[in-house]
Amino acid sequence: MSDIAIRTTGLCKSYGDKTALVGLDLEVRAGEVFGLLGHNGAGKTTTVNLLTTLLQPTGGQMVIGGQDGRRNPDGVRRIIGYLPENVQFYDNLTTLENVRYFGRLSGLRRPDARIGQVLEYLDFTGHENERLGTFSKGMRQRVGIAQAILHEPAVLFLDEPTSGLDPQGVRKLREIIVGLNRDLGMTIFMNTHLLSEVTKTCTSIGVLTAGELRYHDSLEATIGAFPDESSLEDIYLHLDSPRVA
Numbered sequence: 001m002s003d004i005a006i007r008t009t010g011l012c013k014s015y016g017d018k019t020a021l022v023g024l025d026l027e028v029r030a031g032e033v034f035g036l037l038g039h040n041g042a043g044k045t046t047t048v049n050l051l052t053t054l055l056q057p058t059g060g061q062m063v064i065g066g067q068d069g070r071r072n073p074d075g076v077r078r079i080i081g082y083l084p085e086n087v088q089f090y091d092n093l094t095t096l097e098n099v100r101y102f103g104r105l106s107g108l109r110r111p112d113a114r115i116g117q118v119l120e121y122l123d124f125t126g127h128e129n130e131r132l133g134t135f136s137k138g139m140r141q142r143v144g145i146a147q148a149i150l151h152e153p154a155v156l157f158l159d160e161p162t163s164g165l166d167p168q169g170v171r172k173l174r175e176i177i178v179g180l181n182r183d184l185g186m187t188i189f190m191n192t193h194l195l196s197e198v199t200k201t202c203t204s205i206g207v208l209t210a211g212e213l214r215y216h217d218s219l220e221a222t223i224g225a226f227p228d229e230s231s232l233e234d235i236y237l238h239l240d241s242p243r244v245a
């Protein structure tokens, strides 16, 4: 994969008369953990759904891992993993049955050996034969990560991955995200509201306001560029305010 994992140029999305994303120009380097911040309705889920080819853009270009997302969406799908905000599982099926189902959708013919490795990596061994209907939100998210990384994607997209988790669940998921980046070299693109997560997990951030990317830089540069703001929350509120051009 080239040095740039995700590049968008003038990427737009409208739903009828409603413009959700206005000419997004973005580059995320391979090996980064990028956090897309924004208020409710800013366009974060729309952005992820475009980049994962679940939605068709109304304009612009996007290249993910060297694959042209408009001309070759299947090529993009082969190299990405996606954990949506509300991943749907079959509650009456077991972990193994659910993940196997997703594995076959990804084209893995004999996924069980790989499922075993992934569940072990996620510290989930022992829950293979338990039904999803009995799991906490944190356990379901781990199954969600398992299905998303089964085919060893180069780029992993996460939509509000810690939403609704208790503090232990947040910490566990954070460790997993950081580990996938550090141990397996995955580029991670995550939407989040939780600023505390950004400081502990991300290497770069973007701020989306009403469908426009208002800001994009490394976390380190962001903290250095706003010496008068005492926390990332203050920086975010500054960037997300209408005063910023």
Ligand SMILES: Nc1ncnc2c1ncn2[C@@H]1O[C@H](COP(=O)(O)OP(=O)(O)OP(=O)(O)O)[C@@H](O)[C@H]1O
Residues within 6 Å of the ligand: 015, 018, 019, 020, 038, 039, 040, 041, 042, 043, 044, 045, 046, 047
């Ligand atoms: N299918 C749709 N039809 C019409 N409008 C939509 C549709 N999906 C999203 N929108 C609108 O597009 C805008 C961006 O929505 P989006 O869900 O991408 O924002 P978001 O930043 O992910 O918000 P949240 O944090 O609440 O999930 C919002 O104004 C939303 O109402």
